[in-house]
Amino acid sequence: MSTESLEDAIQRAGSAVELLRNAAYPAYSFPVPPEHTNWRSEQRAWRETCALLDQSHHMADLFVSGRDALELFAALGVNSFAGFKPDMAKQFVAVNPEGYFIGDGILFYLDDEQFDLVGGHYWLTEWIRYKAQLGGYRVSIERDEDSTRRDGPPKLYRYELQGPAAVSIMERVTGKPVPEVKFFHMTRFAIAGRSVRALRHGMAAQPGFELFGPWEEGEAVRAALLAAGEEFGLRQAGAKAYSTANLESGWVPSPLPAIFTGEEMAAFRRNCPADRIGSLAGSLYSPDITDYYVTPYDLGYGRIVSFDHDYVGREALEEIGRSPRRTKVTLVWNEEDVLRAIGSQFGPGLPAKYIELPKARYGRFQVDKVLRDGDWVGISMDCGYIYNEKAMISLAAVDVAVSEPGTEVVVLWGEQPNSAKPQVEPHQQMEIRATVAPAPYVQFARERYRVGSLTASGGSS
DSSP: OOOOBHHHHHHHHSSHHHHHHTOOOOOOOOSSOSOSSOHHHHHHHHHHSEEEEEOTTTOEEEEEESTTHHHHHHHHBSSOOTTOOTTEEEEEEEEOTTSOEEEEEEEEEEETTEEEEEESOHHHHHHHHHHHHHTTOOOEEEEEOOTTSOSSOOSEEEEEEESTTHHHHHHHHHSSOOOOOBTTBEEEEEETTEEEEEEEEOTTSSSEEEEEEEGGGHHHHHHHHHHHHGGGTEEEEOHHHHTTHHHHHTOOOOOOOSOSSSHHHHHHHTTSBGGGOOOEESSOOOSOGGGGOOOTTTTTOGGGOOOSSOOTTHHHHHHHHHSOSEEEEEEEEOHHHHHHHHHTTSSSSOOBOOOOSSBOOOSSEEOEEEEETTEEEEEEEEEEEETTTTEEEEEEEEEGGGOSTTOEEEEEESOSSOOOOTTOOSOBOEEEEEEEEOSSOSHHHHHHTTBSBSSOOSSBO
């Protein structure tokens, strides 16, 4: 492992942009089988029947315990923590002192003074550990890495059971009616003689649960779920299908973490290894790293930004929140232009950047320019193909002035100049017309995802 700090690596490369654009990281894939059947059928399962998605290997756990644990999260999170108690969870979001997004994850309140932050944002967990040490918080912190960096199995298995048949499968495998469980609240089930904790969740924009427990019990629980789900059409979803679930629910998985500017963040970078940063991909090519940053408002998190307590970045967010520049949307790519880009791979001439299906993102952090009448109006961040909608889409943050559904924009696809990333072949940029649509794009996610409990349709949670 490299001992070079992130700050030293930036100085060596000349800038954060050049370091990230040319980082020699391989294409990222969830460390689970690519497909169990085929990714099209696996995508269909969470819409039509039910899908079992394995989170055990690509997510990391940050276990934080101690008398100051809640105080630590409150000092860094934009969320309100009023009324937060054991057996609840929240989408935890942290920003830098200027109000730009560092990362997010699901914060589980496991028990008194015991928390587990689950997610794939390494720099968020490092920020928490750095601030805990710097601030002298009385906490104990343990990070259980994802399976690409861990020797041996994880501490916990973690499964997503998502789709219209999720409740029926849970009732079959437990032999009991599913209790009333509010959105982002936890309960417990007995499955195959094991006690399983469950969060009411909806990663694939469908009703379901996130189930977790000790790793050594995971295979017995998985086998019981598969047996109970057979008659309901339960399918295991592999890495290819799972990587697109966020496109339906409207969650942006990998915005660039805003850790490259400001004196406090420089001190942080001097304490971080350079070999964990990942690569920057896309048509946006600016020497100003802040052009790649986003705020919680850009990502649709404005509804959870709270000003009922002090935290890093609060003052900046109060100013940003008065008149947010951008908002989150879905961009539906023009079919003719997508086919033209794919077709350029055949015949003479320099082709467009290769479009991988079902997920077309080719760097850890994808940032493509969005244009309107030639003017830069936003960034497209995560892109791929939804078989359920027969559509190529991307999740984007665009200027409020062009965010009305039906607005026509252009996604600039491909790099110019081509970077040195191993995923980038010689290619030419291509304009892909796109139409602005809501995020989430899927009708169910927009209208029912956060409504009521899992078993009742009335009342918001």
